[in-house]
Amino acid sequence: MEIALAVPPDAVFIVLTTITLLAAILALQAKELIYGAIALGISFIGIAGLFILLDAPYLAMLQIAIYVGAVVVLILFTIMLVRREVGEEVVERGERGEGAAGLWIAGLLAVSIAGLAALAGPNLASTPPAGVLSVSELGPVLVTDYPVPLVILALLLSAALLGALMLAKVER
Amino acid sequence: MVALVSYIIVSAALLGIGIYGLSVKRNAIRILFAVEIIVNAANINFAAFTRYLNPPNVSGQVIVFYSIAASAMEAAVGLALILVAFRVNSSIDVRKMDKLKG
Numbered sequence: 023m024e025i026a027l028a029v030p031p032d033a034v035f036i037v038l039t040t041i042t043l044l045a046a047i048l049a050l051q052a053k054e055l056i057y058g059a060i061a062l063g064i065s066f067i068g069i070a071g072l073f074i075l076l077d078a079p080y081l082a083m084l085q086i087a088i089y090v091g092a093v094v095v096l097i098l099f100t101i102m103l104v105r106r107e108v109g110e111e112v113v114e115r116g117e118r119g120e121g122a123a124g125l126w127i128a129g130l131l132a133v134s135i136a137g138l139a140a141l142a143g144p145n146l147a148s149t150p151p152a153g154v155l156s157v158s159e160l161g162p163v164l165v166t167d168y169p170v171p172l173v174i175l176a177l178l179l180s181a182a183l184l185g186a187l188m189l190a191k192v193e194r
Numbered sequence: 195m196v197a198l199v200s201y202i203i204v205s206a207a208l209l210g211i212g213i214y215g216l217s218v219k220r221n222a223i224r225i226l227f228a229v230e231i232i233v234n235a236a237n238i239n240f241a242a243f244t245r246y247l248n249p250p251n252v253s254g255q256v257i258v259f260y261s262i263a264a265s266a267m268e269a270a271v272g273l274a275l276i277l278v279a280f281r282v283n284s285s286i287d288v289r290k291m292d293k294l295k296g
Contacts, residue, residue: 035196039204046208049227050215062227069234072204075196076245078255081237081262088262093230093269100273101223104280124218132210139202146202149195151248159252160259168256175263182267189274192281 035075042068055101063094077155201242208235222276222286226269233265 045065052058066089073082139146164172208231215228237258244254280286283293 031196035200039200042204043207043211046211046231049231050211050219050224055221055223058224058227062230065231066234069238072201072238073241076201076241077250078241078245078258081241081255081258084259084262088266089230089234093266096269096273097223097226100276103277104223104286120218124214127217128210128212128214131213132206135206135209136203139199139206143197143199146198147246147248148197148199150245151250155245155250155252155255160255163252164256164259167253168260171260175260179263179267182271186267186270186274189271189278 031075034071038068038071038075041065042072055105056098059094059097059101062097063090066090066094077150080157080160198242198246201238205235205238205242208232208238220287220289222279222288223273225288226272226276229272230265230269233261237261 042065045061045068048061049058049065052061066085070082070085070090073079073085212228212232212235215231216225219225219228240254240258240261244251247254276286279291283291
């Protein structure tokens with residue numbers, strides 16, 4: 023689906039990336055868990071924007087409906103259920119020393135992947151090839167090329183639903 | 195236009211943020227946040243690579259579709275587990291979950 027943008031895609035990409043990354047950091051570092059959950063939702067919305075830039079409006083819709091609409095709301099409910107009795111968020115003591123080590127591991131990994139990608143940069147496409155991905159192509163591929171994963175996914179979804187219900191049930 | 199490398203770098207940054215949260219955080223719900231961020235980093239890669247194929251192909255989008263559904267149920271089961279752990283332990287600090295330790 024071709025979406026006419028009034029602003030150049032580069033600017034949109036930079037803005038979306040900044041929002042996504044900052045919100046993801048805030049989701050992990052926010053003092054209040056509830057603000058962290060909201061920041062996670064904002065980060066997911068930014069990723070939905072990236073999907074729109076990548077000609078995947080269906081995925082963007084799915085991202086907003088499932089992640090922002092279901093997962094984040096579920097997390098908010100759980101935070102409310104858990105926090106009511108604790109009163110305060112889990113005190114994250116002892117994270118100082120581990121923080122530096124975690125930062126090193128994560129930074130090294132991210133920088134090495136990004137560096138490899140940048141090294142391969144000249145061989146990678148700098149502009150998306152002509153041709154447009156349309157939503158109508160997705161359906162036939164989903165049911166003709168990948169029917170078995172679809173059925174397994176349906177079974178797995180019902181199993182997960184039942185499992186979550188069984189786990190959360192209060193026995194008396 | 196945006197180059198493919200840009201998407202990979204964004205994805206790598208998100209992966210780094212997620213791994214940091216996974217290795218440092220003690221709150222079970224925060225660890226779930228980190229897992230979701232990592233899954234999303236992978237999804238961006240799939241969507242980007244499938245768009246930059248010549249000619250473009252929707253297979254990557256199908257995989258992202260499955261991935262989103264799978265991570266939604268992972269969140270549901272994970273949150274149910276956190277609720278049970280809270281009921282048993284009255285804490286969601288993962289370092290205090292040592293009931294199985296001998």
